[in-house]
Amino acid sequence: MIRVGLAGFSQGYYATEYMSYLERFKEISVAAVCDCGESEEYVKECAFTTAQTFSEKMKAPLVHDYEEFLQCELDAVLICSETADHVRMAKAALERGLHVFVSKPLCFSPDDAALLGRTPHNKVLLCGNPLKYEQSVEEMHARLAAGEIGPVHSLRITVSHLAMTAQAWERDPARSGGPFGTYAVYLFDLARWLTGQSLVWLCALGENFATPEIPGPDTVKILGRCSGGTHVVLELFSSIRHEYPFVEMEAVGEQGTLITRNHNYSTVFQTQAGAVPGTLRTSNMTVGEMEHFLACIRGQDIPRCSLSDMAYTVRCLDAAQKSMSSGMPAELPREEETT
Structure with a gap:
C-alpha cells in the first residue's frame, strides 16, 4: 500500500484530478489532504470545491498546517501549492523521506533549483510537465x-x-x-x-x-x-x-x-x-503524469522530468x-x- 497525501489546492484542476485518479488504485491509500492554511474561499476559487468537501470525498483527514501534514503516515506527497512555495515544501518532504511529485512549474529561480539540488535524498522527485x-x-x-x-x-x-x-x-x-x-x-x-x-x-x-x-x-x-x-x-x-x-x-x-x-x-x-x-x-496528460509517478515509485521507470x-x-x-x-x-x- 502506497500512502499518498495532497498538499495545496492552488493548481486547481490538477490538484483534484491527480488525487481522484490515484484514489482508484487498490494499492493507493489517500492518507491526508492539506489546504496549507488557505481559506475555503481561496480553495474553492482555485479548485472549484472546498478542502473539506474534497477530503471527505477522498475519505482522508483534512490538515491545515503543512508541517503537521508531514507528520502523518505518508509514503508520497503531491505538491500543488503556489509555485513560490514548491521548493520549500518539496525540500521538507524529501527530508522526511517521502516520494515527491511537484506540479508544473517546479520553480522559476536558478537559486531555488540549486537549493533543492543540495537536499540529500534517496526518494523519487518527479517534476510536473504535462x-x-x-x-x-x-x-x-x-x-x-x-x-x-x-x-x-x-x-x-x-x-x-x-x-x-x-x-x-x-x-x-x-x-x-x-x-x-x-x-x-x-x-x-x-x-x-x-x-x-x-x-x-x-x-x-x-x-x-x-x-x-x-x-x-x-x-x-x-x-x-x-x-x-x-x-x-x-x-x-x-x-x-x-x-x-x-x-x-x-x-x-x-x-x-x-x-x-x-x-x-x-x-x-x-x-x-x-x-x-x-x-x-x-491521451490524458494528467493520467500520464500520475501513472509515471507510480512507475517511478515502484522502481519501474526513472523520472521523465x-x-x-x-x-x-x-x-x-x-x-x-x-x-x-x-x-x-x-x-x-x-x-x-x-x-
Missing part, C-alpha cells in the same frame, strides 16, 4: 529518437495558452512566475527532450499585449542554437482570446519533416513523396529574461547531451 505525456509529443520524441527524419536541423515549438488571471496569486509573478515563468517551461524542456541537445545561445523578444494586470511579457519569441547545432524557434502566446491548438511542433531533418498541431492526429510525417498522418490522439531538467529549464528562463531586458543575445554553458 506535455511530456501528451501523445503527440511522446510520438514525436520516439520518432526523432529513432532517427526517422535523420539529423534535425531545426525545431519550432509554439505553445498557446491563455494567461492565468483568475486568482490573485496567478497575477503576481513573484508567486506564480507569470505567463512566461509558467508556460516557457514547456518550450525549453521539450526542445531539450526532443533534440537531445541543450541550448547554448538564445535571443529573446517579449511583450505584454493583453494582460496588463500581470507585470512582464505574455507573448515571447525565442531564437536559439543547441549544443549539437540544431536551431530552435520557441514561441509563447498567452495573449490569445480564442480557441487555438495548445501546442504546435515542427521538426525539420535531412530526410523529412515531422509536424504536430494537436488536432486529430498525433503527428504528420511529410516528405516530397507526400504526407502520412500519425495515430489518432487519445527530473530536477536536472528543471534546473536547466530555469537557467534558460533566466537567460531569456536577461536577453529580453538587454536586447542582446545570451549564452548558456554547454552541458552533456541528454536523450
Whole structure:
C-alpha cells in the first residue's frame, strides 16, 4: 500500500484530478489532504470545491498546517501549492523521506533549483510537465529518437495558452512566475527532450499585449542554437482570446519533416513523396503524469522530468529574461547531451 497525501489546492484542476485518479488504485491509500492554511474561499476559487468537501470525498483527514501534514503516515506527497512555495515544501518532504511529485512549474529561480539540488535524498522527485505525456509529443520524441527524419536541423515549438488571471496569486509573478515563468517551461524542456541537445545561445523578444494586470511579457519569441547545432524557434502566446491548438511542433531533418498541431492526429510525417498522418490522439496528460509517478515509485521507470531538467529549464528562463531586458543575445554553458 502506497500512502499518498495532497498538499495545496492552488493548481486547481490538477490538484483534484491527480488525487481522484490515484484514489482508484487498490494499492493507493489517500492518507491526508492539506489546504496549507488557505481559506475555503481561496480553495474553492482555485479548485472549484472546498478542502473539506474534497477530503471527505477522498475519505482522508483534512490538515491545515503543512508541517503537521508531514507528520502523518505518508509514503508520497503531491505538491500543488503556489509555485513560490514548491521548493520549500518539496525540500521538507524529501527530508522526511517521502516520494515527491511537484506540479508544473517546479520553480522559476536558478537559486531555488540549486537549493533543492543540495537536499540529500534517496526518494523519487518527479517534476510536473504535462506535455511530456501528451501523445503527440511522446510520438514525436520516439520518432526523432529513432532517427526517422535523420539529423534535425531545426525545431519550432509554439505553445498557446491563455494567461492565468483568475486568482490573485496567478497575477503576481513573484508567486506564480507569470505567463512566461509558467508556460516557457514547456518550450525549453521539450526542445531539450526532443533534440537531445541543450541550448547554448538564445535571443529573446517579449511583450505584454493583453494582460496588463500581470507585470512582464505574455507573448515571447525565442531564437536559439543547441549544443549539437540544431536551431530552435520557441514561441509563447498567452495573449490569445480564442480557441487555438495548445501546442504546435515542427521538426525539420535531412530526410523529412515531422509536424504536430494537436488536432486529430498525433503527428504528420511529410516528405516530397507526400504526407502520412500519425495515430489518432487519445491521451490524458494528467493520467500520464500520475501513472509515471507510480512507475517511478515502484522502481519501474526513472523520472521523465527530473530536477536536472528543471534546473536547466530555469537557467534558460533566466537567460531569456536577461536577453529580453538587454536586447542582446545570451549564452548558456554547454552541458552533456541528454536523450
